[in-house]
Amino acid sequence: MKISENTFDVIVIGGGHAGIEAVLAAERMGCSTLLVTARYSRIGEMSCNPAIGGIAKGTLVREIDTLDGSMGKAADATRLHFRMLNRRKGPAVWGPRVQSDADAYALFQRNYLERKAIRILEDEVIALEGSTENPEGIKCRKNGVVLGRTIVMAVGTFLRGRLFRGQSEWRGGRIGDIASDNLEEDIRRRLFHVERFKTGTPARIVRTSVDTGELGIQESEETDFRFSTDRKDLPGNREVCYLTKTNRNTMIAAKEYMHLSPLLAGRIDGIGPRYCPSYEDKVVKFPEREQHNIYVEPMGYRSRIFYLNGLSSSLPAEAQEKMVRSLPGFEKAIISDYGYAVEYSYFHHTEIAPSLRLRRTHNVFVAGQMCGTSGYEEAAAQGLLAGANAAGIVKGAKQLTPSRGNSYMGVMIDDIVSKGTDEPYRLFSSRAENRLHIRQDNADRRLYEFGKSLGVLSEGKSLLLELNMKEAAEIETVLSESIIERCQAAIWCRRPGAEAERLAELIPTLSSFSRDRIFSVMLDEKYSGYIRRSMKRDESRRRASSVNLSSITSYMEIKEICWEAREVLEKAKPRTLAEAERIPGIRPTDLEGLLLHLAGKRSTWNSSIKKETDQ
Amino acid sequence: MRIKVSPEIICAPATPEGYSALAVIRVSGKGSLDLIERIMSLKTGRLRGMRRKLGVISDNGKVIDEVIAFSWPAERSYTGEEMVEITCHGVPEIVRGIMDVLVRHGAGKAHNGEFTRRAFISGKLNAIQIMTLASKWNKGNEKGNISGRFGRECEEFINQIEKVKELLEGDIEFGEAHLDSERIAILTELSSLIRDSEKLIQQAGKIEQGQKVFLMGPVNSGKSTLFNILAGGKALVSDVPGTTRDGTRRNVELRGRKVLLCDTAGTGGEGLDIQASKTVLDEIQEFDKVVWMSQNGKESAPEELSSKLPEILEVASKSDLNQVSKKSFEENGKILKLSSITGEGILLLEEWISTSPGNMSLAGALDRTVNHIVNAEKFVTGDEFGIASEHLNEAEREIRSILGKGENLTLSVERALSSMCVGK
Numbered sequence A: 001m002k003i004s005e006n007t008f009d010v011i012v013i014g015g016g017h018a019g020i021e022a023v024l025a026a027e028r029m030g031c032s033t034l035l036v037t038a039r040y041s042r043i044g045e046m047s048c049n050p051a052i053g054g055i056a057k058g059t060l061v062r063e064i065d066t067l068d069g070s071m072g073k074a075a076d077a078t079r080l081h082f083r084m085l086n087r088r089k090g091p092a093v094w095g096p097r098v099q100s101d102a103d104a105y106a107l108f109q110r111n112y113l114e115r116k117a118i119r120i121l122e123d124e125v126i127a128l129e130g131s132t133e134n135p136e137g138i139k140c141r142k143n144g145v146v147l148g149r150t151i152v153m154a155v156g157t158f159l160r161g162r163l164f165r166g167q168s169e170w171r172g173g174r175i176g177d178i179a180s181d182n183l184e185e186d187i188r189r190r191l192f193h194v195e196r197f198k199t200g201t202p203a204r205i206v207r208t209s210v211d212t213g214e215l216g217i218q219e220s221e222e223t224d225f226r227f228s229t230d231r232k233d234l235p236g237n238r239e240v241c242y243l244t245k246t247n248r249n250t251m252i253a254a255k256e257y258m259h260l261s262p263l264l265a266g267r268i269d270g271i272g273p274r275y276c277p278s279y280e281d282k283v284v285k286f287p288e289r290e291q292h293n294i295y296v297e298p299m300g301y302r303s304r305i306f307y308l309n310g311l312s313s314s315l316p317a318e319a320q321e322k323m324v325r326s327l328p329g330f331e332k333a334i335i336s337d338y339g340y341a342v343e344y345s346y347f348h349h350t351e352i353a354p355s356l357r358l359r360r361t362h363n364v365f366v367a368g369q370m371c372g373t374s375g376y377e378e379a380a381a382q383g384l385l386a387g388a389n390a391a392g393i394v395k396g397a398k399q400l401t402p403s404r405g406n407s408y409m410g411v412m413i414d415d416i417v418s419k420g421t422d423e424p425y426r427l428f429s430s431r432a433e434n435r436l437h438i439r440q441d442n443a444d445r446r447l448y449e450f451g452k453s454l455g456v457l458s459e460g461k462s463l464l465l466e467l468n469m470k471e472a473a474e475i476e477t478v479l480s481e482s483i484i485e486r487c488q489a490a491i492w493c494r495r496p497g498a499e500a501e502r503l504a505e506l507i508p509t510l511s512s513f514s515r516d517r518i519f520s521v522m523l524d525e526k527y528s529g530y531i532r533r534s535m536k537r538d539e540s541r542r543r544a545s546s547v548n549l550s551s552i553t554s555y556m557e558i559k560e561i562c563w564e565a566r567e568v569l570e571k572a573k574p575r576t577l578a579e580a581e582r583i584p585g586i587r588p589t590d591l592e593g594l595l596l597h598l599a600g601k602r603s604t605w606n607s608s609i610k611k612e613t614d615q
Numbered sequence B: 001m002r003i004k005v006s007p008e009i010i011c012a013p014a015t016p017e018g019y020s021a022l023a024v025i026r027v028s029g030k031g032s033l034d035l036i037e038r039i040m041s042l043k044t045g046r047l048r049g050m051r052r053k054l055g056v057i058s059d060n061g062k063v064i065d066e067v068i069a070f071s072w073p074a075e076r077s078y079t080g081e082e083m084v085e086i087t088c089h090g091v092p093e094i095v096r097g098i099m100d101v102l103v104r105h106g107a108g109k110a111h112n113g114e115f116t117r118r119a120f121i122s123g124k125l126n127a128i129q130i131m132t133l134a135s136k137w138n139k140g141n142e143k144g145n146i147s148g149r150f151g152r153e154c155e156e157f158i159n160q161i162e163k164v165k166e167l168l169e170g171d172i173e174f175g176e177a178h179l180d181s182e183r184i185a186i187l188t189e190l191s192s193l194i195r196d197s198e199k200l201i202q203q204a205g206k207i208e209q210g211q212k213v214f215l216m217g218p219v220n221s222g223k224s225t226l227f228n229i230l231a232g233g234k235a236l237v238s239d240v241p242g243t244t245r246d247g248t249r250r251n252v253e254l255r256g257r258k259v260l261l262c263d264t265a266g267t268g269g270e271g272l273d274i275q276a277s278k279t280v281l282d283e284i285q286e287f288d289k290v291v292w293m294s295q296n297g298k299e300s301a302p303e304e305l306s307s308k309l310p311e312i313l314e315v316a317s318k319s320d321l322n323q324v325s326k327k328s329f330e331e332n333g334k335i336l337k338l339s340s341i342t343g344e345g346i347l348l349l350e351e352w353i354s355t356s357p358g359n360m361s362l363a364g365a366l367d368r369t370v371n372h373i374v375n376a377e378k379f380v381t382g383d384e385f386g387i388a389s390e391h392l393n394e395a396e397r398e399i400r401s402i403l404g405k406g407e408n409l410t411l412s413v414e415r416a417l418s419s420m421c422v423g424k
C-alpha cells in the first residue's frame, strides 16, 4: 500500500539511537509503525565514539535490555573490547563498557529493524501536519503528508544543526548529513520553547600512520558478561585499545589557535566543570595540567581508522594537526576526518511531560538529543519510553514513567523533565539517590514489573525475566535458611570479599544457579541495610511532600516566600508540597518558606509532621 | 503623590515605644531604596550601596522630622534584601507619622519576627542563630555578640565534607578517564575530617555538658531558696570541692540534662556589685545561662551581664505576694514569675534550663557524624566507594540537622520567630 494512503499508529522521525528503540517498542506493543529517516544508510550510526556503556550508562543499557530494547543486543553482537569500569570500587558502581565495531553496530540495528518488518521511509520531515494540539501527521520533503495517530520526534543533533571548525561554519546535523532547518522552523513557528546546545567530536586518524609501539595497551577483559539477558554467543573478534597522554606541546598548539575556537568565543562558562567535551576546554579549565589521557580506539575490527577519545576539538584543521602530531607515536599521523563541533536546538524542559510527550500536544513525543541530553544510551532509553507511551495512547493504556528510586531511566527522565539542564545532560551514577540499589546486575529484576505494566515486553522476554525473578527468589530463600560457618548465609554475604563461587561450594543446593545470579542476590543482601534506609528516606520525603497545601487559598499572601515564587505558585496551584517541588523555578528555600507558613498557621499539620520526623 | 511599590516591602519600628533620644524604623524588601529615596526627596540612586543620608520626611508638605537613612544592599544586609534604617527622634508621634507615610506608599507593616524570618529564608541566618537571637531579644537587649562561632565551624565542616564527596564522586565517575585513582587523596582528606570532627565534638560537649546555670540578682531576692528547690533531692554529687566563697554549686540533673547550678552572692542595691561578681562574670561563657532574679522583677539584669551572653532569663521572685497570671511566662515571654512557696513557675524554669541551644542534642548528632566518616574511610579502603559515599551523605545530613537546614528544621525556628517583636 502506498505510504500516503495509510494512517500509522506511531510515526517515528529519525533513525538514530532514540528513534530505533522508539519504533521497535511501538512495534512490540502491536502498533502499525513507520520510521522516517533522512538517510537509510546512516541508521544506527555512532556519530561520536565507537563505544556503548560506561558508569551509569552501562546500567542504563541493561535497563533498556530489560524493556526488550535492541541496544544491548547490538552492543553484545559487535563488541571488540570489554571492560568493567570501577572494578576495584565496589559492585554498586561497576560500569560495563564495550568498544563496538561501529559499522557492524549500525548494520546490526538496520538488520534488526528489517527482521521486525519495520516500515522505513527515507525522507526528510519538514513539518508537523495540522494543529499543534493534535497534529494529524507529518510533512515530508519528497513524500508529502503522511498521517499518523501519534508521532515521536528523535532527530538528534539535526535541528538547525550548524557545524563549526575554526572559523568555518556550515549547515549539518553531523558531518556529511543534512540539517533539519525546516522542521526547526516549524517547531519555532508553533511557539515551542527551544534552546541551543553545542557538542563536539575529535579527529579520526589513519591507523597505519601511527606508531603503536609507542603507545600503552589496554587489553579487553575476558569475561562472559553480556548486556542482554538473551545471552547470545559473543563474537570472537578482539581489538586492543591504546593509550597515550597529551603533553606540553599539545597544550601550546591548542593555545596558539585558541582565539579561533568557535566554542570558547562566548560560551565557555555555560559548560559544567566536571564534563569537558573539548580539549581546548580542558586547557582553559586546568591550565596547570599538561597531561590528559587519550584513549586510542579503533573504529572497528581491523578498521583503518582510530578514534581519539579525549581530544575532541573544533579548532582549525591546522591546529588539530599540530595537536595530534604532538602525541607520542603520532608524529607522522595522518588525519582522515577533522574534529568539529555541532550546535543544535533542543526542547526546553518545561515543554516535556514525564511520559516524554510534548505538553502542549496530545500526541507528539520527543526523545534523545532533542530533550537536551547527550549520549547514545540516554537517547535509546528515552526513545524506548517515548515509543511505548505513544503506543500507549493508541492502545488506550496509561502513560507511564519509571520511578526515580528504582532505575537510572527514572532518574534521567525526572532530571530532564523537572530540573532541566544548562549543559547537554549526561547520566552520572551520583545523580541517583539510591545508587546501591540501582545496579547493573539487578536491572532485569528491577524493571520487570515496569516493563510488564508498560506492555513493552515480547512474550519470550517476559518468560525469560519471570524465570530470572523466580531463580533470584529461590536463592534468597536458600540464603535466609542456610547456616554457613556458624553464620546465617545472608549475613555471611556481607563479609568483605564474599564470593558467589565460594558460596556455591558451601551450599550445594546453589550450585545449579549461575554465579552471576547468585552474586546479584548476594549484593542485595550486602547492601540491604543501606538500601532500606535510602528507601525509608525516600518514603518520608514523599510523605513530607504529600503535605497538603489545600489550606492555602492564595499564594500571593504568603509572606515567607519570594515574590516571583508566589506568582509561579499562584498560577500552578499545587495541591501538595511534592507538586510544588516539581514546578520549574521553585527553589528549596521557597519550599521551606511554605513549610514555615503552614507551621505558622498552627494547623493540625504541625503535630502530624512532628510525629513523622520523630520516627 | 502615590508611588506603587510591591507589598514585599515591610517596615516596623525597631526601638521600643516611648520617648527616647532616637528611634529607628527598619524597612526591608526589594524596592526599599527607591521608596525611601522618594519619600525623603533624594535623587535617585543616592541610597545605592552602604550609604548614610540626611533628609526630611514630610506628610502632605508638612515636615514630620529630620532623619538619617542608612542603607544596605541586599548582599550585605541583615535580611538579605535591600534594607534601610531610618533614624528619627524618639517621639512616638514622629515614629507613627513616618510609619503612616511608609504604609501609604505601599510598604506593609511587619509581622512579629518578619525581618529575621526573611534573613532565615534568604539564608542569612541559620536556626541556631535565630534561636540564640530570640532568647537574647526576649531579654530586650540588642547589643552584644551573636554566638555564631560554633555555627560557622559547622558550616566549614560541611564544606569540607562536600569537598571529599566531590573527590570521591569524581573518582567513581571519571576515575577511569584519569587512570590514576584518587584513593590516597580521598583517604587523606577523610582522616583530616575525622580530626576536625573531634574538635567539634569537644566544643559541643562544652556547650551541652559543661553548661553552667548561674543564679544571680540582688541580695534577698530569693536565690538561695530557688537553689535549694532546684538542687533539692536532685543533687548528683555532693558539693563540688573548691566551692567559691561567692556561692555554692551543685551538679544537678533537670529533665535528663546535666547542668552545674551555681548560686552567687547577691549584689547590693544598684547594678552589679563588681567586687562580689567579677569572678562570676569572668567565668560565664557564651553558652551558659543566667537566671536573674529580683523581687517582682523590679530590677533588670545589668548591662555588663546581658551584653555578655544570650541566655538570660529574668525572674520575678515571690510572686505569691502579688496577683499573677499563671501563664505569664508564655505570654509576655519576658519575665518569668516565680514563687518558692506555691511552686509557680518552677516547671517552666526547669524547662528553660534544660533545653540546649537549638533544642537538639549536639553532641549526639556529632557523634553520629564522626561514626559515618570513620565508616566512609573504612569502605574506601575496602573497595566499596558506593557505600562510602552513603556514609558521607549521612554525615552531612547530621550536621545540617544541627544547623537547622535538615528536613525537620521548621518548628523550633518558627517558635523562636513568633516570640520576637515586630522590628526584628
Ligand SMILES: Cc1cc2nc3c(=O)[nH]c(=O)nc-3n(C[C@H](O)[C@H](O)[C@H](O)COP(=O)(O)OP(=O)(O)OC[C@H]3O[C@@H](n4cnc5c(N)ncnc54)[C@H](O)[C@@H]3O)c2cc1C
Binding pocket: A013, A014, A015, A016, A017, A018, A019, A036, A037, A038, A039, A042, A043, A044, A045, A046, A047, A048, A123, A124, A125, A126, A154, A155, A156, A157, A158, A159, A173, A174, A175, A179, A180, A183, A199, A200, A201, A277, A312, A340, A341, A342, A367, A368, A369, A370, A373, A374, A375, A376, A379, A380
Ligand atoms: C559532532 C557530534 C559530537 C558528539 N559528541 C558526543 C559526546 O562527546 N558525548 C556524547 O555522549 N555524545 C556525543 N554525541 C551525541 C550522540 O551522537 C547522540 O547523543 C546520540 O546519537 C543521540 O541519539 P539520537 O537518537 O537522539 O540522535 P541521532 O543519533 O543524532 O539520530 C538522529 C537521526 O535523525 C535523522 N533525522 C534528522 N533530521 C531528520 C528529519 N528532518 N527527517 C528525518 N530524519 C531526520 C538523522 O538522519 C539521524 O538518523 C555527538 C554527536 C555529534 C554529531
